Amino acid sequence: MNDNELIEEIYRRFHAAAEETFAARIMNLRIDDLPFVNPDGTPFGNVMHLVRDGKDKSGAFFDIYRLGWFQGRLWELVIVDGVYLSHSHPNIDSEFIIMQGGGHLSHDDLWGKYEKRTRTTVGRGIGHAFITDPALGPTVFISIQSDPIRQIIIDQGTGNKTFVDDFVYVDDKYPLPPHLLAERNGKMAPAPA
Numbered sequence: 001m002n003d004n005e006l007i008e009e010i011y012r013r014f015h016a017a018a019e020e021t022f023a024a025r026i027m028n029l030r031i032d033d034l035p036f037v038n039p040d041g042t043p044f045g046n047v048m049h050l051v052r053d054g055k056d057k058s059g060a061f062f063d064i065y066r067l068g069w070f071q072g073r074l075w076e077l078v079i080v081d082g083v084y085l086s087h088s089h090p091n092i093d094s095e096f097i098i099m100q101g102g103g104h105l106s107h108d109d110l111w112g113k114y115e116k117r118t119r120t121t122v123g124r125g126i127g128h129a130f131i132t133d134p135a136l137g138p139t140v141f142i143s144i145q146s147d148p149i150r151q152i153i154i155d156q157g158t159g160n161k162t163f164v165d166d167f168v169y170v171d172d173k174y175p176l177p178p179h180l181l182a183e184r185n186g187k188m189a190p191a192p193a
Contacts, residue, residue: 001034001035003070003071003144006034006035006070006075007097007142009034010029010034010067010077010099010142011097011099011117013029013030014026014029014077014099014100014140015099015100017029022079022100022138022140023063023079026047026065026077026079026140027047027049027065029047029077031044031045031046031047031067031068032045032046034067034068034070035070036067036068036069036070036075037068037069037070038068038069039069044066044067044068044069045068047065047066047067047077048065048066049063049064049065049066050064050065050066050076050150050152050163051063051064051150057085057169058082058083058084058085058171059082059083060080060081060082060083060084060085060130061079061080061081061082061138062078062079062080062081062084063078063079064076064077064078064150065077065078073144073145073146074144074145074146074147074148075142075143075144075145076142076143076145076149077099077140077141077142077143078140078141078142078143079138079139079140080130080132080138080139080141081132081137081138081139082132083129083130083131083132083176083181083184084129084130084131084132085129085169085171085176086106086127086128086129086169086170086171086173086174086175086176087127087128087129087167087168087169087170087171088124088125088126088127088128088167088168088170089122089124089125089145089149089166089167089168090124090125090166090168091124091147091166092124092145092146092147092148092149092166093121093122093123093124093145093146094121094122094143094144094145094146094149095119095120095121095122095143095144096118096119096120096121096122096141096142096143096144097117097118097119097141097142097144098114098115098116098117098118098119098139098140098141099116099140099141099142100116100137100138100139100140101115101116101132101133101136101137101138101139101140102114102115102116102132102133102136102139103130103131103132103133103136103139103184104130104131104180105118105120105128105129105130106127106128106129106174107120107122107126107127107128108126108127108174109127109174111177111180114139124146127170127173127174129171129174129176131176131180131181131184132184133184133187134184134187134188135187147166148166149165149166149167150163150164150165151163151164151165151166
């Protein structure tokens with residue numbers, strides 16, 4: 001199996017799932033028969049939920065689900081909804097494949113539209129941000145990383161987990177464009193009376 005075949009299989013399984021919420025679809029996604037492994041080469045097993053209802057400082061919702069390693073790179077599924085501020089990963093190269101949703105994604109100060117099946121590379125140190133389209137709902141994407149953005153360190157004595165993230169906000173250098181924010185706000189449903 002190569003990257004493209006694995007991407008297509010994940011895409012097919014995600015879209016064939018009967019669960020209503022994206023989180024439930026991902027958590028119940030069968031991956032034990034896919035070639036995902038741990039760093040030591042043992043089978044990865046089941047989807048691992050790393051972040052539940054995370055929020056960045058702008059209030060955007062995000063969730064991260066680890067699938068495992070394939071051909072030396074880490075694969076995760078991510079759900080993002082809202083306006084996720086510009087940030088970078090100084091030591092990690094990533095590739096994103098959009099599975100659901102649409103909106104705008106930046107590379108430093110350049111913004112482009114994305115939709116289902118958009119595939120893009122985000123190099124190390126490149127600022128990137130999301131502005132999801134509320135008419136299309138949350139965005140779900142595969143993130144393929146050269147190394148884990150979120151490393152899990154387990155204390156062998158206590159079993160306690162510590163997370164170390166390769167993550168830096170760069171929103172002061174690459175602010176969100178007002179015209180795209182206005183476009184998003186124009187699509188938002190009015191609050192119930």
